[in-house]
Amino acid sequence: xxxxxxxxxxxxxxxxxxxxxxxxxxxxxxxxxxxxxxxxxxxxxxxxxxxxxxxxxxxxxxxxxxxxxxxxxxxxxxxxxxxxxxxxxxxxxxxxxxxxxxxxxxxxxxxxxxxxxxxxxxxxxxxxxxxxxxxxxxxxxxxxxxxxxxxxxxxxxxxxxxxxxxx
Amino acid sequence: xxxxxxxxxxxxxxxxxxxxxxxxxxxxxxxxxxxxxxxxxxxxxxxxxxxxxxxxxxxxxxxxxxxxxxxxxxxxxxxxxxxxxxxxxxxxxxxxxxxxxxxxxxxxxxxxxxxxxxxxxxxxxxxxxxxxxxxxxxxxxxxxxxxxxxxxxxxxxxxxxxxxxxxxxxxxxxxxxxxxxxxxxxxxxxxxxxxxxxxxxxxxxxxxxxxxxxxxxxxxxxxxxxxxxxxxxxxxxxxxxxxxxxxxxxxxxxxxxxxxxxxxxxxxxxxxxxxxxxxxxxxxxxxxxxxxxxxxxxxxxxxxxxxxxxxxxxxxxxxxxxxxxxxxxxxxxxxxxxxxxxxxxxxxxxxxxxxxxxxxxxxxxxxxxxxxxxxxxxxxxxxxxxxxxxxxxxxxxxxxxxxxxxxxxxxxxxxxxxxxxxxxxxxxxxxxxxxxxxxxxxxxxxxxxxxxxxxxxxxxxxxxxxxxxxxxxxxxxxxxxxxxxxxxxxxxxxxxxxxxxxxxxxxxxxxxxxxxxxxxxxxxxxxxxxxxxxxxxxxxxxxxxxxxxxxxxxxxxxxxxxxxxxxxxxxxxxxxxxxxxxxxxxxxxxxxxxxxxxxxxxxxxxxxxxxxxxxxxxxxxxxxxxxxxxxxxxxxxxxxxxxxxxxxxxxxxxxxxxxxxxxxxxxxxxxxxxxxxxxxxxxxxxxxxxxxxxxxxxxxxxxxxxxxxxxxxxxxxxxxxxxxxxxxxxxxxxxxxxxxxxxxxxxxxxxxxxxxxxxxxxxxxxxx
Numbered sequence: 001x002x003x004x005x006x007x008x009x010x011x012x013x014x015x016x017x018x019x020x021x022x023x024x025x026x027x028x029x030x031x032x033x034x035x036x037x038x039x040x041x042x043x044x045x046x047x048x049x050x051x052x053x054x055x056x057x058x059x060x061x062x063x064x065x066x067x068x069x070x071x072x073x074x075x076x077x078x079x080x081x082x083x084x085x086x087x088x089x090x091x092x093x094x095x096x097x098x099x100x101x102x103x104x105x106x107x108x109x110x111x112x113x114x115x116x117x118x119x120x121x122x123x124x125x126x127x128x129x130x131x132x133x134x135x136x137x138x139x140x141x142x143x144x145x146x147x148x149x150x151x152x153x154x155x156x157x158x159x160x161x162x163x164x165x166x167x
Numbered sequence: 168x169x170x171x172x173x174x175x176x177x178x179x180x181x182x183x184x185x186x187x188x189x190x191x192x193x194x195x196x197x198x199x200x201x202x203x204x205x206x207x208x209x210x211x212x213x214x215x216x217x218x219x220x221x222x223x224x225x226x227x228x229x230x231x232x233x234x235x236x237x238x239x240x241x242x243x244x245x246x247x248x249x250x251x252x253x254x255x256x257x258x259x260x261x262x263x264x265x266x267x268x269x270x271x272x273x274x275x276x277x278x279x280x281x282x283x284x285x286x287x288x289x290x291x292x293x294x295x296x297x298x299x300x301x302x303x304x305x306x307x308x309x310x311x312x313x314x315x316x317x318x319x320x321x322x323x324x325x326x327x328x329x330x331x332x333x334x335x336x337x338x339x340x341x342x343x344x345x346x347x348x349x350x351x352x353x354x355x356x357x358x359x360x361x362x363x364x365x366x367x368x369x370x371x372x373x374x375x376x377x378x379x380x381x382x383x384x385x386x387x388x389x390x391x392x393x394x395x396x397x398x399x400x401x402x403x404x405x406x407x408x409x410x411x412x413x414x415x416x417x418x419x420x421x422x423x424x425x426x427x428x429x430x431x432x433x434x435x436x437x438x439x440x441x442x443x444x445x446x447x448x449x450x451x452x453x454x455x456x457x458x459x460x461x462x463x464x465x466x467x468x469x470x471x472x473x474x475x476x477x478x479x480x481x482x483x484x485x486x487x488x489x490x491x492x493x494x495x496x497x498x499x500x501x502x503x504x505x506x507x508x509x510x511x512x513x514x515x516x517x518x519x520x521x522x523x524x525x526x527x528x529x530x531x532x533x534x535x536x537x538x539x540x541x542x543x544x545x546x547x548x549x550x551x552x553x554x555x556x557x558x559x560x561x562x563x564x565x566x567x568x569x570x571x572x573x574x575x576x577x578x579x580x581x582x583x584x585x586x587x588x589x590x591x592x593x594x595x596x597x598x599x600x601x602x603x604x605x606x607x608x609x610x611x612x613x614x615x616x617x618x619x620x621x622x623x624x625x626x627x628x629x630x631x632x633x634x635x636x637x638x639x640x641x642x643x644x645x646x647x648x649x650x651x652x653x654x655x656x657x658x659x660x661x662x663x664x665x666x667x668x669x670x671x672x673x674x675x676x677x678x679x680x681x682x683x684x685x686x687x688x689x690x691x692x693x694x695x696x697x698x699x700x701x702x703x704x705x706x707x708x709x710x711x712x713x714x715x716x717x718x719x720x721x722x723x724x725x726x727x728x729x730x731x732x733x734x735x736x737x738x739x740x741x742x743x744x745x746x747x748x749x750x751x752x753x754x755x756x757x758x759x760x761x762x763x764x765x766x767x768x769x770x771x772x773x774x775x776x777x778x779x780x781x782x783x784x785x786x787x788x789x790x791x792x793x794x795x796x797x798x799x800x801x802x803x804x805x806x807x808x809x810x811x812x813x814x815x816x817x818x819x820x821x822x823x824x825x826x827x828x829x830x831x832x833x834x835x836x837x838x839x840x841x842x843x844x845x846x847x848x849x850x851x852x853x854x855x856x857x858x859x860x861x862x863x864x865x866x867x868x869x870x871x872x873x874x875x876x877x878x879x880x881x882x883x884x885x886x887x888x889x890x891x892x893x894x895x896x897x898x899x900x901x902x903x904x905x906x907x908x909x910x911x912x913x914x915x916x917x918x919x920x921x922x923x924x925x926x927x928x929x930x931x932x933x934x935x
Contacts, residue, residue: 005847034499045906045907047659047799047900047907047908047909047910048799048844048845048846048847049887049894049897049910050844050845050894050895050896050897050920051894051895051896052891052894056891059887059888059891059900059908059909060908061559061902061906061907062555064552064555064559065557065903066885066886066888066900066902066908068887068888068890068891080325097889098890099888099890100650112888118377121411152890161482
């Protein structure tokens with residue numbers, strides 16, 4: 001079972017290499033590696049879960065699976081905005097944990113070869129920096145490439161998990 | 168190292184391993200029971216286990232397993248024949264043999280051979296032989312016995328156990344022979360059954376009786392040849408009856424086909440046993456024989472002779488038996504009307520009685536094949552998920568907004584039918600994965616036995632609620648915790664007999680292991696009547712280990728008790744080989760967390776302790792009440808709901824601390840506002856505008872303030888994502904008919920959650 005997934009994973013990596021799903025968030029373009037993306041769905045009715053950090057909006061039902069939803073705006077501390085018909089949920093899967101990410105608008109799948117990716121800037125320390133994997137250039141456009149793992153698990157989420165363990 | 172095996176062989180080996188393991192699991196408790204009462208049936212069952220293991224292992228060329236099984240079999244055979252006395256040491260040895268077999272099966276499953284088991288096999292079979300020698304006494308030194316323990320080439324020679332010969336054929340029957348016997352036997356029995364059924368419908372048909380007779384006769388012959396004496400006896404009895412029927416004699420009841428079929432089932436069962444490699448023993452053989460015996464009674468003539476009628480006359484009467492016998496006799500003047508009436512009455516009585524005796528032989532149909540198949544767990548899981556999706560899809564279809572306002576009579580009918588089917592399907596799916604906890608509990612009998620012997624304590628293990636069903640994975644996960652908890656209870660909790668007597672308790676300690684459904688969870692409770700947890704000792708240890716700060720005087724009993732689950736924590740003065748390293752409780756906690764379970768510890772010094780494992784029914788359906796606060800709805804398990812009412816202000820009291828209490832008859836119950844817990848805006852903050860529901864969890868009662876009760880529904884519990892983890896006050900969620908996720912409230916932790924919220928609120932107030 002485990003073997004199977006890894007083999008498909010390797011196969012997939014060849015075709016999915018250097019491909020990023022790009023999306024809009026508060027006037028900036030971001031990208032995440034396509035290998036993590038399961039699907040993109042429109043915004044749905046989200047059920048609140050008490051005692052969660054503000055950026056965890058709650059859970060949704062995705063064909064019988066209960067998936068937690070993270071608002072990326074809130075995660076970055078960007079001012080909230082009402083959801084509209086362009087708002088999307090990107091469902092990602094890391095180590096078989098599925099999480100939905102709420103973004104303003106999904107743009108496209110872009111090919112950004114490694115040579116076009118600049119390392120993350122280290123100039124100043126803000127909360128956003130730690131989630132950045134690099135800066136991707138497509139002609140004159142710049143996409144902020146996010147480290148999905150850190151986006152999901154670092155910072156407050158870690159604390160949450162730790163708190164739970166202590167309890 | 169050996170030849171590469173093809174898939175078929177691997178499959179056979181795996182099947183062998185699973186089956187053997189199942190058998191060992193079933194029989195381990197029986198072995199322990201042997202120590203207490205050596206009931207021959209149990210003894211036979213254990214004998215069969217080792218016998219069939221020997222057979223299969225021999226066939227698959229696992230020589231070391233064969234050797235051990237053979238040695239155990241020898242020992243059991245001697246005990247069974249009463250040649251040697253069963254001593255406790257034998258029980259221990261047999262347990263050891265089981266352990267060996269389990270270990271060997273593990274290796275067999277991974278390596279497909281048991282070559283690495285040489286040393287332990289030698290040791291155990293040697294021990295078994297010594298036990299046999301010892302029991303037989305020095306006067307019969309049988310050196311060749313040991314030689315014979317290498318059974319590969321030399322099957323157990325009949326000369327070795329002459330006493331056993333009669334009951335248990337020692338002739339070596341090869342697997343091939345066995346197979347052909349089984350095949351032929353099945354065929355013969357099937358023919359017989361078919362014949363009996365047609366004859367039952369059409370009793371005049373003498374041809375079918377002849378057929379039946381021939382089939383049973385050849386079956387009997389086969390049995391005799393193979394030495395399956397028990398089946399032979401039964402089939403012989405059937406043959407007798409058929410013979411009588413064939414020759415036209417009267418039987419106790421007009422048509423004994425049912426009784427014969429019942430006996431046939433017994434035969435079929437025995438043949439199945441043989442095909443599974445067991446011996447031919449039939450349960451209650453005597454009973455079955457007697458049941459058939461009664462069929463051959465009674466003849467009217469016999470009674471008439473009793474009444475003083477001449478036998479010759481009766482013969483004559485029987486010859487001309489076209490009219491009822493009695494009538495003819497009266498006509499001929501050989502018997503008075505009175506005599507005949509009495510005889511007839513007697514006959515009637517006897518027949519009635521026999522019928523009454525015979526009736527309870529309900530025909531239990533024994534299928535020729537096993538009725539279960541093994542399915543990979545993954546497949547089951549996806550099936551269950553698919554069914555879950557089907558339920559939602561069905562809801563979306565039937566309540567589709569496009570259909571609104573349309574008059575669709577036929578569609579609605581079809582829809583209702585489908586809904587019903589889907590519900591049934593869902594209920595079925597839920598039960599598939601559930602197995603009773605009895606297997607798990609019965610495994611503990613062995614453990615308790617072993618530990619009590621080692622620790623020199625007298626223990627009685629009580630098992631309650633064995634039939635409670637739980638998810639298979641959950642049962643696997645709580646196996647280790649249960650082992651650790653029981654060890655703890657036995658090693659630390661229960662006192663040695665003299666200490667118990669001094670404390671005024673019975674010499675024998677009691678450990679209760681129970682499982683039951685409670686508040687939408689399964690509670691597995693381990694309760695002992697030992698010395699209980701020593702709070703001072705726990706605190707002292709915790710302070711010296713640096714687990715807590717200060718002197719712990721501000722800690723509640725519950726908090727102190729929970730310290731025992733800290734890693735590396737142990738108050739045991741000395742590490743015994745059973746427990747004391749402080750790892751166990753940590754394992755308990757970790758495993759329980761995996762399945763989102765909780766542990767509660769209760770302890771009364773000097774009277775014992777009680778540990779409850781609260782395990783959520785991951786796949787269970789619970790009855791839930793859907794309640795609404797503002798825009799969000801939640802589900803409250805109906806099990807923990809006592810009542811619901813709309814409060815009037817007179818019922819509400821507010822304490823100086825700001826706590827709200829509601830008076831429900833003579834009790835004052837604290838009020839928890841659901842909107843505070845969920846962080847929502849209710850329709851109204853005024854208590855008299857909403858509804859209070861009284862909830863109970865482990866003897867604490869409180870009121871939950873909500874806006875409205877929306878309805879009741881059976882819900883399928885789903886876990887919240889691992890990403891979110893445990894949420895206080897919430898035990899899981901479910902998907903409602905409209906596809907929305909709805910949280911299920913955890914009544915047990917709601918109080919804690921409300922308290923911590925309040926504290927947080929107060930703290931922030933202070934900061935401000």
